[in-house]
Amino acid sequence: MKKPGKMLAELFRNVTKPPATIQYPFRKLEIPGDSRGRIVFISENCIGCKICVRDCPAEAIYINKPGEEKIFEAVFNLDECIYCAQCVLSCPKDALSISPDIELAQISRASLRLVYPAKPKPPQPPKEKVDKPAEGNAAPAASA
Amino acid sequence: MNPDKIVKIPMGPQHPALKEPACFTISLNGEKLVDLDLRLGYNHRGIEKAAEERTYIQNIYLLERICGICSHSHTTCMIQCVEQIAGLEVPARGRWLRTMVGELERVHSHLLWLGVAAHEVGFDTLLMYSWRDREIVMDLLAAMTGNRVNYSFNLIGGAKLDITEEQKKDILKAVDALEERTKYYIEVATEETTLVARLSNVGYISLDDVMRIGVVGPTGRASGLDSDARKDDPYAAYDEIPFKVITDTHCDVYGRALVRMGELMESYKIIRYVLQNLPDGPIAVKAPRKIPAGEAISRYEAPRGEDVHYVRANGTDKPERMRVRAPTMVNLLAVPKMLKGDNLADVAITIAAIDPCFSCTDRAIRVSDYDGGNAKVMTWEETRQFSIDWYRKNGVDFTELNKRFANRIK
Numbered sequence: 166m167k168k169p170g171k172m173l174a175e176l177f178r179n180v181t182k183p184p185a186t187i188q189y190p191f192r193k194l195e196i197p198g199d200s201r202g203r204i205v206f207i208s209e210n211c212i213g214c215k216i217c218v219r220d221c222p223a224e225a226i227y228i229n230k231p232g233e234e235k236i237f238e239a240v241f242n243l244d245e246c247i248y249c250a251q252c253v254l255s256c257p258k259d260a261l262s263i264s265p266d267i268e269l270a271q272i273s274r275a276s277l278r279l280v281y282p283a284k285p286k287p288p289q290p291p292k293e294k295v296d297k298p299a300e301g302n303a304a305p306a307a308s309a
Numbered sequence: 310m311n312p313d314k315i316v317k318i319p320m321g322p323q324h325p326a327l328k329e330p331a332c333f334t335i336s337l338n339g340e341k342l343v344d345l346d347l348r349l350g351y352n353h354r355g356i357e358k359a360a361e362e363r364t365y366i367q368n369i370y371l372l373e374r375i376c377g378i379c380s381h382s383h384t385t386c387m388i389q390c391v392e393q394i395a396g397l398e399v400p401a402r403g404r405w406l407r408t409m410v411g412e413l414e415r416v417h418s419h420l421l422w423l424g425v426a427a428h429e430v431g432f433d434t435l436l437m438y439s440w441r442d443r444e445i446v447m448d449l450l451a452a453m454t455g456n457r458v459n460y461s462f463n464l465i466g467g468a469k470l471d472i473t474e475e476q477k478k479d480i481l482k483a484v485d486a487l488e489e490r491t492k493y494y495i496e497v498a499t500e501e502t503t504l505v506a507r508l509s510n511v512g513y514i515s516l517d518d519v520m521r522i523g524v525v526g527p528t529g530r531a532s533g534l535d536s537d538a539r540k541d542d543p544y545a546a547y548d549e550i551p552f553k554v555i556t557d558t559h560c561d562v563y564g565r566a567l568v569r570m571g572e573l574m575e576s577y578k579i580i581r582y583v584l585q586n587l588p589d590g591p592i593a594v595k596a597p598r599k600i601p602a603g604e605a606i607s608r609y610e611a612p613r614g615e616d617v618h619y620v621r622a623n624g625t626d627k628p629e630r631m632r633v634r635a636p637t638m639v640n641l642l643a644v645p646k647m648l649k650g651d652n653l654a655d656v657a658i659t660i661a662a663i664d665p666c667f668s669c670t671d672r673a674i675r676v677s678d679y680d681g682g683n684a685k686v687m688t689w690e691e692t693r694q695f696s697i698d699w700y701r702k703n704g705v706d707f708t709e710l711n712k713r714f715a716n717r718i719k
């Protein structure tokens with residue numbers, strides 16, 4: 166039936182309903198577990214190959230060797246990272262992973278620089294080599 | 310028409326009715342629009358040049374940011390070129406998953422458009438409800454790919470993530486809910502007399518003009534042009550999935566709304582079909598970092614129309630040239646034609662009805678030979694003949710295709 170006011174019924178149906186928006190930060194939205202938020206670095210696994218640095222589209226990750234030992238720290242620029250997780254995909258040693266932490270606003274510029282300090286490797290090799298599923302772009306360094 | 314009475318009004322570059330900067334200089338005689346001059350370039354970001362400086366892997370993420378709405382469209386289009394050059398065969402499951410994300414993207418884009426269009430004609434109730442319902446598909450995409458926009462779901466060689474049985478169920482449930490809502494919006498659009506009256510006969514463009522200007526996507530299909538890259542030149546899994554190309558003969562903004570809503574219903578069918586028939590197997594093949602020399606062009610039916618990418622590789626891990634032709638580029642050229650003779654108040658909704666995306670569109674080309682003395686001006690016919698000859702010389706003959714095309718639009 167053609168007449169104006171087609172959406173009136175919908176409006177009345179929604180009058181008694183709570184708002185569709187939520188009152189952040191008092192209530193938080195549920196974030197799916199594998200959302201791409203802050204990248205986590207596990208220094209013990211890192212071998213310093215820097216494939217992650219080369220593949221990062223935003224130049225947001227740096228891998229440094231602070232001392233003489235073969236242990237590495239990672240520096241993330243939270244303001245430059247686009248949270249694409251390419252570094253996670255590229256890393257051959259599972260030293261990087263994603264976390265659903267998306268509340269990354271900081272009050273100063275300096276704290277946007279996130280440093281994961283270098284940790285010495287445990288005496289035993291920590292993990293067996295894990296076969297990752299087909300990942301087209303995670304080619305080992307030798308092939309490049 | 311008295312030329313003294315013509316008033317010129319600039320609309321933009323910054324204007325409340327435009328979501329992105331572009332400048333439309335409107336010449337008015339009273340309330341009637343007599344001419345419209347278009348100026349783009351306020352959003353030029355140099356993405357094509359930036360792409361030449363980055364590796365293919367980095368370019369996936371760069372090209373994803375051409376457009377916040379059709380991010381999957383642009384990466385798929387680029388990646389199809391690269392896969393073609395490298396001779397990669399994407400596994401079936403990867404292609405089907407790409408298709409599904411592409412359709413989910415179409416759903417959220419068309420629902421977004423519905424809200425924007427409703428807002429432009431002052432029907433904010435529809436804006437609020439359609440955008441609330443759009444959250445359903447945004448949440449789906451977030452759960453499936455890890456982000457609401459810029460999903461980075463594509464890899465050169467396939468898809469990045471697989472879906473679980475649980476996600477399948479969630480998607481089916483959400484698609485049911487969305488379908489019901491879309492049916493309601495179709496009801497609103499066809500029965501709400503104020504809306505029908507406001508959109509009918511606004512922004513009229515005939516099939517002939519659509520063909521002449523080369524309009525693509527829902528804008529073209531609303532004028533009866535039966536053209537859709539998913540059917541004409543199937544990519545991903547579209548050759549294996551049954552679906553209809555929605556067309557309409559209203560030729561106005563109302564027709565464009567009907568086409569988009571019809572497409573939503575088709576998208577739900579495609580998504581269901583993909584989930585029910587998803588082939589097993591790997592989702593990606595391993596791609597080399599260095600892409601062998603070669604060039605390729607690929608077409609993709611983005612929510613706004615046909616997106617075309619061109620990539621030239623030179624054997625390194627960076628492309629030598631990348632070219633992007635976003636659908637808005639051609640559709641914008643039709644706007645002056647659509648608006649001629651319409652009222653000033655119709656400008657905003659007519660521009661919104663092509664679903665423009667100015668940042669997708671802004672590209673710059675410098676013809677470097679122009680001052681070197683080799684420049685030559687060609688007429689339209691000469692240019693056409695030149696390209697036909699050029700393609701023939703390179704072994705491509707369009708005669709058959711032209712015949713088929715001519716038959717279809719009769």
Ligand code: SF4
Pocket residue numbers: 210211212213214215216217218228255256257258259260261
């Ligand atoms: S790719 Fe992985 S192992 Fe290599 S430097 Fe980066 S974090 Fe370390």
Ligand code: SF4
Pocket residue numbers: 204220221222223224225226241245246247248249250251252253
């Ligand atoms: S998530 Fe992307 S942008 Fe951020 S550090 Fe990793 S590769 Fe770079």
